[in-house]
Amino acid sequence: MSDAPLLNDLVVREFVRTLMRRTHPPTQDIILLYGRYEPGAPTELKVEERQVRVADCPSVLSVLEAEVGHPGGLLVIVTPRSDDELGNTLRSRAVKQRALRIHRWEIVLQRFGARERDPRxxxxxxxxxxLLSIGRRDGLKVPGTMLDYDTALRCLVQHRxxxxxDAPDITDLLTWTLERTNVSRLDELGPDERVGLEDWLVRTAGPAAYPLFALVRNGNGTDALPFALVAETLWKADLSQADASDQDPVAAQGRALAFGRAQGRAEGYLGRLVDPGELLALAKAARGIVTLWIGRAADTDPASATTGQLLDFVLRRADQLLSLFGAGALAGHSSVLPSALRARIDELAALLIPEMPGEPGPRSAKRDGQGLGAVEQALHAVEDHELARLRAEEVDPARMAVRLVRWLVNPDQPPATVADGIKTHVRTLGFVDRALAILWLGDPSASPATAEAYARIHDQARVVRDQVDEGFAGRLAAWSQASAPSDGLLVAENTMERIALPLSRGTDPAPLILILDGMSSAAASRLAEQIRQAGWVEAARDASGREAALAAIPSVTRVSRVSLLCATLTSGGQDIEQAGFTAFWRRHRIDAVLFHKGDLAGGAAQRLSSRVNDAISRAEGDERQVVAVVLNTIDDALDRGPAKAEWAVNEISYLAELLTxxxxxxRPVVLVSDHGHVLERERGLPSGEDATAARWRSANIPAKNGEVELSGPRVLLGGxxxxxPWRETIRYTPRKAGYHGGAALAEMTIPVLVFLPSADASLPRxxxxxxxxxxxxxxxxxxxxFQAAMPIAPAEVRQSKKALPQVDALFAVSEIPAVSTLGEKVVDTETYREQRRYVRKPPKxxxxxxxxxxxxDAGGTLSVEAIAEIASTQPVRVPGLLATLRTLLNVESYPILAVIDAGRTVTLDEELLKTQFGFREQG
Incomplete structure (x- = not known):
């Protein structure tokens, strides 16, 4: 009979189990079930530790044969025959003497502990x-007496x-589609079940699930997440019109046609007409997933590698789909696709290509600063891309190219003195060298046009840098020969006395002196950024910026490092350094110890040796000891390579452990080198001289182009x-990763950086x-x-603003309208005066x-140290001041003033400030 229900082993097993529990157990050994048994379903079952045999009997004769051939045990006969057809004799041997009908919902309700079901x-x-196919599982009970619709569908979705x-959202669905086995589960469902589950998921996850399931039905389910990322570009509101703005009608029409064709191909891939609202909702969820993955991939957690691989796969596939739809030209509008980042970088590079053919550098911005606005906007677009923090090899060259263009607007001039040269190098030119090094290495995925733009910027900046180095070399030659006094100049041999010694006096913890052999100003700038990010506070003798010392001549380790450590001009090896370093500190009645590379390694579970740890622990009291450590990582890399444009703290052996x-x-830390270095350039060739050193030689042959002759008491080698050489492309020995010994500022400048463990640490007077x-x-x-300004007391600032000059004799001073700053306007409002009522002791x-x-003036962001300087107070008092300022300025709890970066940075939202204090239209 065609209307007989189809039964499977799960239904039969559950029915028999329920029946056995009710009859404890049935006395009859035959159960008649009305229905048809699913072909291929098992015929031997085990229910409640009892063997059960199932026979599919479509006719009365097959029922009789199954009864006669029944060897014993419990027999379940599934048949579509009626009770009249089966007869009384056969039915008398069966449980309840009739063919039983299975009501699936009764079994389901029993399993969920419910007595009724939702009418839906x-x-x-x-x-x-x-639900019957789920099998025996815990957690299927409902809290009440009714099995509701959502509980039933939720269990079914989880199982099937x-x-x-419990409530899958669109993010869950997008992630689920990434596994092909998950998507294939939908294809295994019957038509009714598939439609029903999809409808429930749409109701739960929202309309964005409609295009997702359309992709699944069209055989493209595993591309749901990449497709959604592409859809954000193709269906972003008014994109085609925005692209067509300010263009000629023909070009606009052509672009609109290409745009329409791309959307048409995407609709074909989707398998249905697009509802932009649904698709953009799906795109928003996809973008959220990818943004989360990008954040995880940027972490140092081991799981970030797996996330990064999945992210790369999805983004590569999205780029492939964008190309498949013929929409590659629209890539730049995406904020997550790799092709979009590439397009933004290429657009930036195009702005850096010279306007005049053959002009050796970026466009006329280098002369007057005009045109930099478009460059800055293009760079902002690059840095605003979500992948920017993961693609440093692509973004850093672009960022450095723009920085060099800014510098070329007003580049540094050759120094007037040697002291001016090394100070300029540690404060400015070292950053130029850092940018040049990154641009030299380039972007491995750059297009030819972008690579050409980078090369032109590099070459032009290099020309200017060479002019500075040439001028410095001339000043150095004259200064060295004249044996000029060094009273106003920090040099290698007086660095200990002028920097380390003042930090060592008193009862405060003695300093740790870290000598990073070969560290240039460029390398120091990157290391300092990371050290500050770790919570250290930088200090200096000069409030206007960092200091640097002049290396001994030639700028090699056996001359300059030993002079630094011995505090006198000398040369030698580690034994001379040890003796000279100890003797210097003994003269000042201070205990000191110096460690070299071989002294640092510890044993099992100990990164640093016990000797080093013990020495550093003697920071205060009677055993107080100055500790110095020589780290050779950078200098060693110059020999073995590869050449590095930047160094990180964790790349310098033992540096992170020593800082901790x-x-x-x-302890305060003095970070210093003995000399800098220049990196190998492919265009650099050996000079052909018979020399044993890379960057210095004897004066037997006069100096040639790019070289300078140095003589005097500071020249400790060569008689x-x-x-x-002052030109960085000259070397006298076979090629290595980098060199030192020459007269380039990058070699002769010794960066001297001082870091304090906290802002309240004491400093020398x-x-x-x-x-x-x-x-x-x-x-x-x-x-x-702010970086260019000197600290000025608030009263002086106010006075300088209100003392207006008499610029026009036709008007009295009182008639000249006062120009108020936004800060002055804010404190003069009724809103501000009302806020002051909530502060017990408000600042002036x-x-x-x-x-x-x-x-x-600083663009909305300043450090806590800068705020302390502006307020003429100690940094330790700034948190209290900022708490008061937030009360005064954050009207109605709007975050106008905020503190971020674990309390290290202060931000101000200017637009929000204007809105809350009523100055938006006034500007």
Missing amino acids: LRDLDWVAEG LGLTS AARLRG GTVVV GWHLLPPERTVPAWWEPGTS DDLVSVVIDALI
Whole structure:
């Protein structure tokens, strides 16, 4: 009989189990079930430890044969024959003397501990069939007496599709489609069940699930996430019109046609007409997933590698789909696709290509600064791309190219003195060298046009840098020969006395001196960034910026490092360094110890040796000891390579461990080198001279182009006279990764950096905390105007603003309209006066307005040290001041003033400030 229900082994087993529990156990050994048994279903079952045999009997004769051939045990006969056809004799041997009918929902309700079902489930037999297929599982009980619709469908979705969430959202569905086995589960469902589950998921996840399931039905389900990323580009609101703006009609029409064709191909891939609202909702969810993955991939957690691989796969596939749809030209509009990042970088590079054919550098911006606005906007678009933090090999060259273009607007001139040269190098030119090194290495995936733009910028900046180096070499030659006194100049041999010794006096923790052999100003700038990010506070003798010392001549380790450590001009090896270093500190009645590379390695579970740890632990008290450590990683890399444009703290052997040990003991750290270095350039060739050193030779042959002859008491090799190159492309020995010994500023400059473990650590008299804004040149990070300013007391600032000059004799001073800053306007509002009522001891209005104006001038961001300097207070008092300022300025709890980066950085939202204090339209 065609209307007889189809039964499977799961239904039969559950029915028999229920029946056995009710009859404890049945006395009859035959159960008649009305229905048809599923072909291929097992005929031997085990229920409640009892063997059960199932016989599919479509006719009365087959029923009789099954009865006669029944060997014993429990027999289940599944038949579509009626009770009248079966007869009384056969039925008398069966449980309840009739053919029993299975009601699936009764079994389902029993399993869920419910007595009734949701009316919406009444006609959904496919739900009951699916729930019966789950098998015995815990956690199927419902809290009440009714099995509701959502509980039933949720259990079915979890079992049939593998979606484990109680309420799957569109993010869950997109992630689920990445596994091909998950998507194939839908294809294995019956038509009713598939439609029913999809409808429930759409109701749960939202309309964005419609295009997702359309992709699945069209055989493209595993591309749901990549497709959604592409859809964000193809269906972004008014994209075609935006692209067509300010273009000629023919080009606009052609682009619109190409845009329409791309959308048509995408609709064909989707398998249905597009509802833009649904698709953009799907795209928003996909973008959220990818943004989360990018954040995870940027972490150092081991799981980030797996996330990175999955991210690369999805993004590569999205780019392939974009190309498949013929929409590659629209890639730049995406904020997540790799091709979009590439397009943005190429667009930036195009702005750096010279306007005049054959002009050796970026466009006329280098002369007057015009045209930089478009370049800055293009760079912002690159840095705003979500992948920017993961693709440093692509983004860093672009960023450095723009930085060099900014510098070329007003480049440094050849120095007037030797002291001016090394100070300029540590504060500005070292950053230029850092940018040049990264541009030299280039972008491995750059297009030819982009690579050409980078090369032109590099070459032009290199020409200017060479002019500075040539001028410095001339000054150095004259200064060295004249034996000029070094009272006002920091040199290798007086660095210990002028920097380390003042930090060692008193009862505060003695310093840890880290000599990074070969560290240039460029390398120091990157290391300093990371050290500051770890919570260290920088200090210096000069409030205007970092200091540097002049290396001995030639700028090689056996001359300059030993002079640094012995505090006198000399040469030699480690034994001379040890004796000279100890003798210097003994003269000042201070214990000191010096460690070299061989002294550092510890044993099992100990990164540093016990000798080093023990010495660093003697920071205070009677056993107080100055500790110095020589780290050779950078200098060693110059021999073995590969050449590195930048160094990270964790790439310098033992540096991170030494910094941690110093911080635990409260020690200040002096980070210093003995000389810098230049990197190998392919265009650099050996000079052909018979020399044993890479960057210095005897003066037997006069200096040639790119070289300079140096003589005098600071020249410790070559009999007091040597020839050294100032041009970085000259070398005298076979090729290596880098060299030192010459007269280039990158070699002769010794960066001297001092770091404190906290802002409240004591400093020698006359020393200053160094805000981050004063450690980088203005062209490196635009918007940090504070870095060029000297500390000014708030009262002086206010006075200078209100004392207007008499610029026109026709008007009295009182008639000249006063020009108020935004800070002054804010503190003069009724809103601000109302906010002051909630502060017990509010700061003076002048101070508040100066802080506001300084933040605005700096682009909305300043360090805590900068705020301390502006307020003429100690950094340790700044948190209390900032708490008060937030109360005064954050009207209605809007985050106008905020503290980020674990309390190290202060931000001000200028637009929000104007809105809350009523100055938006006034500007």
